[in-house]
Amino acid sequence: MIELQDIIKDYKVGDDTAHILRNVSLSIKEKEFIGILGTSGSGKSTLMHIIGLLDNPTSGTITINGRDVSRLSDSELSILRNEYVGFVFQSFNLINKLTVLENIMLPAVYARKKLSYDPQKKALELLTRFGIFERKDFLPNKISGGQQQRVAIARALVMNPDLILADEPTGNLDSRTGDEILKLLEELNHDLGVTVVIVTHEKDVAKRTKRQIFIKDGEVVKKY
Amino acid sequence: MNYIQFLVQNSLGDLKRNKVRTFLTSLGILIGVLSVVLLIAFGLGLRNYIKNQFDSIGTNLLYVLPARVLGEEGGFQDPGAVTYRFDEKDVTRVERLSGAALVVPTIERASIIQAEGESKSSTVLASSEDIDDILNLEAEFGVFYTRSDLTKKAKKAVLGTDLAKALFKSPERAVGKTVRISNQAFKVVGVLKKKGGGAFGGPNFDTITFVPYTSSSTLNPEKKFINLYVQADSEDVVPELKRDIEKLMIKRYEEDEFQVIEQTELLNVITSIFSIINTVLIGIGSISLVVGGVGIMNIMYASVTERTKEVGIRRAIGATKRDILLQFLTEAVLLSLFGGLLGLIIAYAIVFAIQSLFPAEINAFAVAIALGVSSLIGIFFGVFPARRAANLSPIEAIRYE
Numbered sequence: 001m002i003e004l005q006d007i008i009k010d011y012k013v014g015d016d017t018a019h020i021l022r023n024v025s026l027s028i029k030e031k032e033f034i035g036i037l038g039t040s041g042s043g044k045s046t047l048m049h050i051i052g053l054l055d056n057p058t059s060g061t062i063t064i065n066g067r068d069v070s071r072l073s074d075s076e077l078s079i080l081r082n083e084y085v086g087f088v089f090q091s092f093n094l095i096n097k098l099t100v101l102e103n104i105m106l107p108a109v110y111a112r113k114k115l116s117y118d119p120q121k122k123a124l125e126l127l128t129r130f131g132i133f134e135r136k137d138f139l140p141n142k143i144s145g146g147q148q149q150r151v152a153i154a155r156a157l158v159m160n161p162d163l164i165l166a167d168e169p170t171g172n173l174d175s176r177t178g179d180e181i182l183k184l185l186e187e188l189n190h191d192l193g194v195t196v197v198i199v200t201h202e203k204d205v206a207k208r209t210k211r212q213i214f215i216k217d218g219e220v221v222k223k224y
Numbered sequence: 225m226n227y228i229q230f231l232v233q234n235s236l237g238d239l240k241r242n243k244v245r246t247f248l249t250s251l252g253i254l255i256g257v258l259s260v261v262l263l264i265a266f267g268l269g270l271r272n273y274i275k276n277q278f279d280s281i282g283t284n285l286l287y288v289l290p291a292r293v294l295g296e297e298g299g300f301q302d303p304g305a306v307t308y309r310f311d312e313k314d315v316t317r318v319e320r321l322s323g324a325a326l327v328v329p330t331i332e333r334a335s336i337i338q339a340e341g342e343s344k345s346s347t348v349l350a351s352s353e354d355i356d357d358i359l360n361l362e363a364e365f366g367v368f369y370t371r372s373d374l375t376k377k378a379k380k381a382v383l384g385t386d387l388a389k390a391l392f393k394s395p396e397r398a399v400g401k402t403v404r405i406s407n408q409a410f411k412v413v414g415v416l417k418k419k420g421g422g423a424f425g426g427p428n429f430d431t432i433t434f435v436p437y438t439s440s441s442t443l444n445p446e447k448k449f450i451n452l453y454v455q456a457d458s459e460d461v462v463p464e465l466k467r468d469i470e471k472l473m474i475k476r477y478e479e480d481e482f483q484v485i486e487q488t489e490l491l492n493v494i495t496s497i498f499s500i501i502n503t504v505l506i507g508i509g510s511i512s513l514v515v516g517g518v519g520i521m522n523i524m525y526a527s528v529t530e531r532t533k534e535v536g537i538r539r540a541i542g543a544t545k546r547d548i549l550l551q552f553l554t555e556a557v558l559l560s561l562f563g564g565l566l567g568l569i570i571a572y573a574i575v576f577a578i579q580s581l582f583p584a585e586i587n588a589f590a591v592a593i594a595l596g597v598s599s600l601i602g603i604f605f606g607v608f609p610a611r612r613a614a615n616l617s618p619i620e621a622i623r624y625e
């Protein structure tokens with residue numbers, strides 16, 4: 001589904017160039033459950049940004065379902081982000097002035113294509129499924145961290161994306177809540193067939209996935 | 225929910241969350257719109273006031289003046305030396321023209337009027353008896369002097385109501401009394417109805433004194449007149465009559481020794497002068513609109529910085545640069561429109577409150593200016609901060625704390 005070929009990402013820092021990703025190639029297949037594991041500074045976040053189309057590589061190609069997306073314009077990338085990827089972040093990244101339901105609905109507002117379903121109905125279904133239906137009119141800072149992360153996952157799912165990209169999804173949660181979130185992601189992968197990629201530095205978290213990719217100093221060092 | 229509704233609701237939400245800031249920011253626009261709308265309203269009120277003054281005299285009136293007063297380009301020009309040059313021959317000749325209903329020759333002098341120990345300065349307008357018809361004047365008490373008063377050289381006077389009141393305590397007491405004009409005794413036969421006027425160089429009919437032009441040789445030693453007032457049969461024949469009078473006068477006088485002016489020309493000149501003054505004032509008032517716009521820009525920049533993370537989140541879930549741009553632009557425009565609306569409402573309140581003192585008027589143009597200009601200011605001063613927000617890098621924005 002997603003192919004990364006010889007991805008290089010450099011950053012200019014003053015006169016020096018920092019090589020963040022040096023020649024990364026990997027492929028993610030449909031309905032996979034993958035962990036990208038690496039220490040802080042390994043380049044895993046940059047890799048996630050590139051997979052999530054938040055950033056362009058310096059060189060190399062990314063193909064999504066056979067379409068080369070490595071040289072798209074900013075607005076084309078925005079539309080793809082909207083339709084094909086759902087982000088789940090460590091710090092939830094909900095908009096605190098919008099209610100839970102409004103947060104979940106937000107991607108649908110930015111949708112360019114006409115949706116074949118009612119996004120509000122979908123959002124309410126997800127809230128019910130995640131057991132936080134009665135929180136739908138709360139503001140995010142009035143609910144617990146675990147609930148916030150569930151809201152974030154619901155937001156990631158509302159557009160029926162091909163891919164859920166979770167960046168340290170348990171990083172801000174206690175271990176029991178973190179475990180619940182991981183279970184939820186497993187379920188989504190298993191029951192709904194959503195492709196899930198978890199980026200983490202925790203081996204325990206990565207172990208929960210079905211396949212792990214290790215990143216070190218900007219290179220893929222081990223794949224399972 | 226459609227997209228525009230989403231943008232507006234989003235922005236309204238943000239503006240409501242910061243009520244004090246929203247109000248203070250829109251205050252600049254409020255004051256700007258208030259001053260511009262009030263200036264337009266006053267300008268319009270003034271113009272209507274002048275127009276009413278002219279209309280009350282009548283639009284089928286022509287003036288024959290003893291010098292060129294209106295320039296080629298339409299403004300007033302220096303008339304040079306004004307002399308009493310028209311005589312009774314001119315009057316009879318103009319009277320004979322077809323389309324001329326009434327011709328009234330006039331002499332104007334500033335004099336001291338004395339009665340019962342009081343003395344007042346007044347414009348003495350010596351004329352023939354038809355002056356009341358031509359100027360739509362009516363005697364409230366007593367009567368106007370007549371043709372026979374004119375032929376008998378009767379020393380009769382008609383006073384403006386304020387003048388009569390000043391001299392005799394109350395206007396109705398004046399009739400039948402004697403006044404001294406340039407030390408000659410005149411009998412007061414009438415007091416005019418209150419008319420107002422007197423602004424913009426025209427005579428004030430409330431403080432004026434009318435006498436028959438034959439009544440005093442000191443007023444008119446050479447038997448010459450300064451102006452001729454000509455009333456046309458109807459408004460339609462005014463242009464033709466004007467040309468005929470010009471043809472007649474050019475036979476006796478040089479081109480710069482007379483001018484025939486239509487009432488409407490005079491109105492246009494005065495109106496255009498006031499328009500220029502008004503436009504300048506509105507221009508000055510607009511400066512505060514610009515200041516208000518800068519205030520909005522300033523707050524919007526702060527708001528962009530404050531909401532960097534929010535921008536990052538929105539970008540990550542699929543908002544394009546354009547979505548972000550429109551979001552901030554909507555907010556700036558709403559902020560500005562809010563100020564504009566408040567300014568307009570306050571302007572309405574002020575115009576309503578002073579209605580009895582001054583006939584200011586808010587028209588559709590003023591409303592359109594207020595709302596149009598404030599939206600434009602919102603767009604103009606909002607677009608720079610909005611572009612900064614739109615051009616934030618999504619990755620850096622989402623990491624921003």
